[in-house]
Amino acid sequence: MFDILGPVTVGPSSSHTAGAVRIGLVCRTLLGGEVRRALITFYGSFADTYKGHGTDKAVVGGLLGFDTDNEKIKESLRIAEFRGMVYGIRTAEDIRYHPNTVVIEAAAGDRKVKVKGESTGGGSIRIAGINDFQVDAVCLLDTMVIMHRDTPGILAEMTRVFASNGYNIGNLRLSRAKRDGNAVTVVETDVPVDADTGAQIREIKGVSDVVSIPRF
Amino acid sequence: MDINSIDHILDEAAKNSQPIWQVVLSEEQKDSGMTADEIRGRVEEAYRVMKTAAVSGISSDMKSISGLTGGDAARYYNHIRNRKNVLGAASAKAMAYALATGGYNAAMGVIVAAPTAGAAGILPGVLIAAQEEYGLAERDIINALITASGIGAVIASRASISGASGGCQAECGSAAAMAAAALCEAMGCTPRQCVNAAALALKNSLGLVCDPVAGLVEVPCIKRNGIYAVLAMAAADMAMAGIESFIPPDEVIDAMFQIGMNMPPCLKETAEGGLAVTPTGLAAKRRIN
Ligand code: SF4
Numbered sequence: 001m002f003d004i005l006g007p008v009t010v011g012p013s014s015s016h017t018a019g020a021v022r023i024g025l026v027c028r029t030l031l032g033g034e035v036r037r038a039l040i041t042f043y044g045s046f047a048d049t050y051k052g053h054g055t056d057k058a059v060v061g062g063l064l065g066f067d068t069d070n071e072k073i074k075e076s077l078r079i080a081e082f083r084g085m086v087y088g089i090r091t092a093e094d095i096r097y098h099p100n101t102v103v104i105e106a107a108a109g110d111r112k113v114k115v116k117g118e119s120t121g122g123g124s125i126r127i128a129g130i131n132d133f134q135v136d137a138v139c140l141l142d143t144m145v146i147m148h149r150d151t152p153g154i155l156a157e158m159t160r161v162f163a164s165n166g167y168n169i170g171n172l173r174l175s176r177a178k179r180d181g182n183a184v185t186v187v188e189t190d191v192p193v194d195a196d197t198g199a200q201i202r203e204i205k206g207v208s209d210v211v212s213i214p215r216f
Numbered sequence: 217m218d219i220n221s222i223d224h225i226l227d228e229a230a231k232n233s234q235p236i237w238q239v240v241l242s243e244e245q246k247d248s249g250m251t252a253d254e255i256r257g258r259v260e261e262a263y264r265v266m267k268t269a270a271v272s273g274i275s276s277d278m279k280s281i282s283g284l285t286g287g288d289a290a291r292y293y294n295h296i297r298n299r300k301n302v303l304g305a306a307s308a309k310a311m312a313y314a315l316a317t318g319g320y321n322a323a324m325g326v327i328v329a330a331p332t333a334g335a336a337g338i339l340p341g342v343l344i345a346a347q348e349e350y351g352l353a354e355r356d357i358i359n360a361l362i363t364a365s366g367i368g369a370v371i372a373s374r375a376s377i378s379g380a381s382g383g384c385q386a387e388c389g390s391a392a393a394m395a396a397a398a399l400c401e402a403m404g405c406t407p408r409q410c411v412n413a414a415a416l417a418l419k420n421s422l423g424l425v426c427d428p429v430a431g432l433v434e435v436p437c438i439k440r441n442g443i444y445a446v447l448a449m450a451a452a453d454m455a456m457a458g459i460e461s462f463i464p465p466d467e468v469i470d471a472m473f474q475i476g477m478n479m480p481p482c483l484k485e486t487a488e489g490g491l492a493v494t495p496t497g498l499a500a501k502r503r504i505n
Contacts, residue, residue: 001247001255001365002262002365003372004217004330004364004365004369005262005328005331005364006262006328006329007329008265009327009328010327011322011326011327011333011336011433012321012322012333012334012432012433013334014332014333014334017324045431045485045486048431049487051281051282052431052434052504053431053433057324069326071325099380121380121381122331122377123329
């Protein structure tokens with residue numbers, strides 16, 4: 001219902017503004033801290049119209065932790081400077097990409113992440129890439145992103161933890177970028193995963209990082 | 217919430233002799249796990265945001281981020297205050313509030329996408345005006361918004377609510393259909409009248425293309441919000457008189473989807489056709505870049 005009657009958001013465009021805020025927010029969540037540096041690359045229609053739609057302010061606002069309905073998004077570029085966040089904005093073309101795509105390379109402390117996000121309309125988004133791994137997360141359910149080594153049995157171990165803690169997995173996808181042994185698994189659950197279960201996943205041998213992204 | 221036909225809504229309403237809002241509210245409760253009160257609370261909050269946006273959009277003479285637009289809502293509101301309006305009071309106010317919301321949206325104000333930000337003025341324009349003019353209770357307006365979201369959900373599921381995939385008929389057309397049904401609901405019409413109002417509004421938006429100047433949600437979007445708020449009221453008025461859409465609502469939605477599929481990409485938000493490529497449209501684009 002609230003995807004039709006909503007989101008409550010700053011204008012002017014649900015796809016070019018609200019969706020862009022959400023992609024910035026996901027990036028911030030993945031970093032888990034105050035974003036210090038960000039390189040933002042707009043593609044397609046984002047590249048053509050980001051100034052007039054305030055898509056730059058929207059992404060930066062999301063990186064600063066502002067939700068779609070936060071009036072401060074309008075001033076986010078100035079607030080970023082004030083908070084000492086260094087950002088760069090550029091445009092590029094890739095005809096294989098969804099027309100509203102942004103790639104954000106950001107850092108917080110010693111953590112770095114590269115997120116490829118698509119704004120699919122009406123404020124909905126799809127995270128299509130994390131650190132060059134192809135993923136597919138629309139963030140309508142509670143989503144957990146697990147970075148790990150691609151070793152035999154590790155997936156079974158993860159699903160065992162979810163099951164033994166009583167979570168029903170709605171969707172799970174493991175992706176490998178190249179055969180270098182690293183992988184990302186994105187798990188969607190019907191209810192948020194508690195911190196304890198998250199910690200158990202993190203303890204699995206071969207898991208390097210676990211981040212929970214709350215649903216919108 | 218996944219309701220995929222208007223017929224389903226009508227059947228449920230008839231089965232339990234319920235109004236549409238009740239059917240939609242039950243569906244949403246099942247789907248989201250929220251209580252009826254929680255859902256109502258969120259809708260009330262949305263309505264508050266709508267009112268703030270409509271009022272702020274009129275009272276301030278803010279410019280859009282691009283500088284292309286601004287001030288029309290204030291201009292029209294003065295026209296009403298001077299009693300120069302040709303439209304009846306309710307539809308004139310609906311147009312003023314819809315213009316105001318559209319302008320506020322273009323200036324990065326906070327709005328409720330309904331169903332999208334580009335078409336965010338139509339539903340609040342109609343409901344705020346109707347509440348003021350006819351003294352409707354807050355509760356009736358909240359119910360009307362719930363009904364509107366049900367109509368929007370069916371359109372999103374059978375067709376589309378995005379200009380990029382269906383043209384403006386999917387945005388302003390859908391918003392007008394939602395607003396027409398909502399107004400009927402608020403005025404105490406039958407479920408059948410509500411859905412016929414939606415069908416009449418959508419039918420008369422078919423073929424509407426998305427051709428925004430410079431790719432921005434400003435021209436023609438802001439004024440289109442104003443005009444389509446009036447269209448929604450006209451559709452609701454017909455339905456209240458007992459006039460029905462010859463083509464049933466679900467079939468009108470399917471027609472909208474099919475027309476959207478056949479619409480060339482240059483008329484679906486790419487700003488490569490229509491008003492966007494007129495000499496004036498192109499000149500405006502050059503000016504802001
Ligand atoms: S013309 Fe396009 S951008 Fe403007 S309101 Fe209609 S669908 Fe949205």
